[in-house]
Amino acid sequence: MPKHEFEVAMTCEGCSGAVxxxxxxxxxxxxxxxxxxKLVWIESDKDAEVLMxxxxxxxxxxxxxxxK
Structure with missing residues (x-):
């Protein structure tokens, strides 16, 4: 299963909680x-666009x- 890396503008625990x-x-x-x-790694067979x-x-x- 591919592991996708995203940068997400998170500044606090509340932000990571929303993610x-x-x-x-x-x-x-x-x-x-x-x-x-400010990174999120997602392992999924779903298309990167869906995850985005x-x-x-x-x-x-x-x-x-x-x-990655």
């Missing part, structure tokens, strides 16, 4: 959040860095 909430609504994804680095649109629902600026 966690939107990602928990997706089926078949596992994710890791690095708040100090899901992350944008938390209201933060999101940038896709590619697969």
């Amino acid at each position: 966690t909430r939107v990602l928990n609504k997706l089926e078949g994804v596992t994710f890791e959040i690095d708040l100090p680095q 649109q899901t992350l944008q629902k938390c209201g933060k600026e999101v940038k896709y860095n590619g697969t």
